Amino acid sequence: MLEKVKADDFSYIYKLYMNPEVNPFLLYEMMDSETFRPIFDDLLKDEVLYLYKEGTKTLGMCKLVRQKYRDEHKLYLGGVAIHPEHFGKGFGRKMMLEIIDFCREKAILRIELTAAVHNKKAIQLYENVGFIKEGVLKNYTYLKSKNQFIDEVLMSNLL
Template sequence: MVRSATAQDFSFFYSLYMHPQINPFLMYEQMDEEAFQPIFHDLQSQNQLFVFEYEGQMAGMFKIVPFAHRTSHIAYLGGVAIHPDFAGKGLGTQMLHEIIAHCGERGFLRLELSTATINERAIKLYEKVGFEKEGVYRNYCWLKSENRFLDEVVMSYLYPQ
């Protein structure tokens, strides 16, 4: 089940964004809870953060950022993660199918995302549910803590028209 995030979900989001297996593939450097609080509050207050629940437990997260004007039919899908405790159960596929359905119900015709080119598991998962590669952003993500850049593959899902 997909639902909007609430202020009470802060600890879950913080634990995923800062998880050592997940953090290198997301937007934010490691930080303490106090520094992450305004980021979470801003995204949550704009109704851009969502929780994926499995059997009544929070298992995954993502954000949907709608575009505007001539691109208002597009949403950016970011911050996609399944908690490692739920890995290997097919929940990534299930969550993405629910995200696609949710965005389709909201009237979007295109979903975009990007992920590190070295994140092969994620790329395979996105392709499995219908996303296609469109290009590569070179030196796109700066991992300050590792003093290196990551290239990002840009992918999209187009809804049938």
């Protein structure tokens, strides 16, 4: 089940974003919790951050950013992460299918996302649930900690 993040979810979200197995594929560099707090507060205010749960167990998270005006039929999906202790158990696929159902319920016709070209597992997951590659965005993300730009593949799912 997808559930909007609340203020008291800070610790879980911070630890997942900063997990060394997850962080290289997400938007934010490694940082202490005090530095992350204003980022979390903005995400909370914008109401775009969701937890993925099964029963009472929190398994992961995602950002669902509905576009506006002429683009209101689109949603940008970002920050997709399953906690490493749940890797390889099919929860990523379940979460993606739930996101797709959520979008259908909200009359969203297009889901967009980007993934690092070297993130083969994520790309394969997205393709397995109906996303298609639309192109490669050159030097799209800058990894400050590595002083390196990476290319990302742009993918979409037309519902």
